[in-house]
Amino acid sequence: MTRENVDVLIAGGGFAGLTLAVALRQALGPSFAVTVADPALGKSHADDERASAIVAAARRLFETLGVWDAVSEQAQPILDMVVTDSRLDDAMRPVFLTFAGEVEPGEPFAHMIENRFLVAALAAKAKEIGVELRSAAVSDITPPPERGRLASEARRVGVSARTDPSPDRLRRSDPPLSGEGAGVRALLSDGTEVFTRLLAAADGARSQIRQSAGIATHGWTYDQSAIVTTVGHGRDHGGRAEEHFLPAGPFAILPLKGNRSSIVWTEAKGEAERIVALPDEAFHAELEQRFKLHLGEINTVGARRVHPLGFFVARAFIAERIALVGDAAHVIHPIAGQGLNMGLKDVAALAEVIVDAARLGLDPGSATVLERYQRWRRFDTVTMGIATDGLNRLFSNRSDVLRLARDVGLGLVDRVPNLKRLFIREAAGLVGDVPKLLRGEML
Numbered sequence: 001m002t003r004e005n006v007d008v009l010i011a012g013g014g015f016a017g018l019t020l021a022v023a024l025r026q027a028l029g030p031s032f033a034v035t036v037a038d039p040a041l042g043k044s045h046a047d048d049e050r051a052s053a054i055v056a057a058a059r060r061l062f063e064t065l066g067v068w069d070a071v072s073e074q075a076q077p078i079l080d081m082v083v084t085d086s087r088l089d090d091a092m093r094p095v096f097l098t099f100a101g102e103v104e105p106g107e108p109f110a111h112m113i114e115n116r117f118l119v120a121a122l123a124a125k126a127k128e129i130g131v132e133l134r135s136a137a138v139s140d141i142t143p144p145p146e147r148g149r150l151a152s153e154a155r156r157v158g159v160s161a162r163t164d165p166s167p168d169r170l171r172r173s174d175p176p177l178s179g180e181g182a183g184v185r186a187l188l189s190d191g192t193e194v195f196t197r198l199l200a201a202a203d204g205a206r207s208q209i210r211q212s213a214g215i216a217t218h219g220w221t222y223d224q225s226a227i228v229t230t231v232g233h234g235r236d237h238g239g240r241a242e243e244h245f246l247p248a249g250p251f252a253i254l255p256l257k258g259n260r261s262s263i264v265w266t267e268a269k270g271e272a273e274r275i276v277a278l279p280d281e282a283f284h285a286e287l288e289q290r291f292k293l294h295l296g297e298i299n300t301v302g303a304r305r306v307h308p309l310g311f312f313v314a315r316a317f318i319a320e321r322i323a324l325v326g327d328a329a330h331v332i333h334p335i336a337g338q339g340l341n342m343g344l345k346d347v348a349a350l351a352e353v354i355v356d357a358a359r360l361g362l363d364p365g366s367a368t369v370l371e372r373y374q375r376w377r378r379f380d381t382v383t384m385g386i387a388t389d390g391l392n393r394l395f396s397n398r399s400d401v402l403r404l405a406r407d408v409g410l411g412l413v414d415r416v417p418n419l420k421r422l423f424i425r426e427a428a429g430l431v432g433d434v435p436k437l438l439r440g441e442m443l
């Protein structure tokens with residue numbers, strides 16, 4: 001069995017894992033060893049129909065990491081957005097809210113990009129700057145014998161490990177990792193045994209690492225699924241995004257480069273399964289009933305996929321020498337297109353606390369460092385998760401009373417320019433305690 005020691009092992013090479021790897025490697029250079037392990041690395045993502053709204057803050061991060069240039073050709077700026085609220089068979093869809101899409105002059109509030117382009121660009125950047133990429137799963141982890149180790153070190157330096165508020169002080173002169181007992185031990189599916197000072201779990205919503213670390217989640221599944229597909233249409237969308245609130249849930253038309261749009265179409269679970277299994281012609285008819293004809297005829301329809309929807313937040317974002325990021329830590333309803341953007345905020349915050357610690361010669365996996373990360377991200381995540389859940393409950397129903405209430409609310413927001421501006425900046429990820437990378441600053 002091959003054995004390796006690394007500073008940070010990242011389980012998962014999706015958006016979150018690869019972005020974290022690139023950020024750490026760029027800030028800390030080759031002397032700080034970062035490995036990403038994911039069985040899907042190197043495999044084609046050609047069948048991934050999903051596209052994501054990358055908000056301004058996330059674009060600043062990708063620009064700072066030198067990834068944006070590689071995808072800017074494929075990224076469609078969202079220039080404005082309209083929100084409607086109607087029944088499925090209403091002849092007219094009154095517009096209740098409009099957003100002009102700039103957060104700063106010349107800076108759109110978001111771009112739409114197909115997931116496969118962005119993941120490929122991140123993997124290429126990680127490879128170019130020397131991140132170790134392993135096409136293997138993290139299949140087993142053994143936590144560090146931390147308490148025993150702390151206690152014995154405490155005895156060595158003559159303090160009590162329980163009462164010392166700064167475990168880092170005990171570790172500043174740690175020797176480099178050297179085999180069993182130092183850090184988390186992770187077994188990869190290719191047979192490699194890795195010892196790491198920090199294991200970052202970026203292994204998605206069903207995170208095995210989260211489960212192995214015994215971290216429970218709060219949340220629920222929705223009786224809704226999202227049908228995702230890409231359509232080609234006769235007319236130019238002009239960079240306009242549309243969110244049509246229908247009784248079964250939001251139907252979003254999100255502009256892609258060319259006369260194409262990404263569709264995220266929420267339906268009750270059983271109905272979504274039924275619709276997606278329809279023959280092409282019948283599926284087209286259902287789609288057109290919601291899409292309408294203002295962008296001309298729908299001339300192509302890509303592969304259709306159904307994604308069951310849920311909401312959860314991990315009870316803790318950290319365990320001993322483990323940090324959760326991205327969907328491993330939280331999953332929210334796609335109604336506001338914020339799931340990945342929240343994951344990137346985790347990544348930017350975690351990278352910042354690790355880099356700050358490493359530059360001071362501190363242990364990047366210590367409790368002090370990880371608690372700083374958790375304080376930064378967990379409350380913000382819970383707030384956003386609850387807001388998104390509330391939005392979905394408010395809009396995905398057939399109640400005329402609620403409909404009236406929300407339409408008055410939307411109309412109000414539409415008429416107050418400062419409130420609208422705040423909404424746009426919030427949606428663009430530029431409000432609150434924003435990590436450096438999301439402000440466009442190097443670590």
Ligand SMILES: Cc1cc2nc3c(=O)[nH]c(=O)nc-3n(C[C@H](O)[C@H](O)[C@H](O)COP(=O)(O)OP(=O)(O)OC[C@H]3O[C@@H](n4cnc5c(N)ncnc54)[C@H](O)[C@@H]3O)c2cc1C
Pocket residue numbers: 011012013014015016017037038039040050051052053054136137138139202203204205208209226228264307325326327328334337338339340341342343
């Ligand atoms: C319909 C829909 C539309 C959405 N639209 C948007 C949007 O517009 N904007 C937005 O911000 N977000 C959006 N989201 C959310 C966004 O897609 C996710 O938040 C994002 O993809 C999560 O990225 P991640 O890297 O955390 O996880 P993932 O992309 O799930 O990556 C996890 C990776 O971990 C790997 N893995 C799994 N197990 C292991 C293991 N044991 N060892 C090693 N590797 C492992 C997997 O192979 C995978 O590559 C949407 C979600 C849905 C369902």
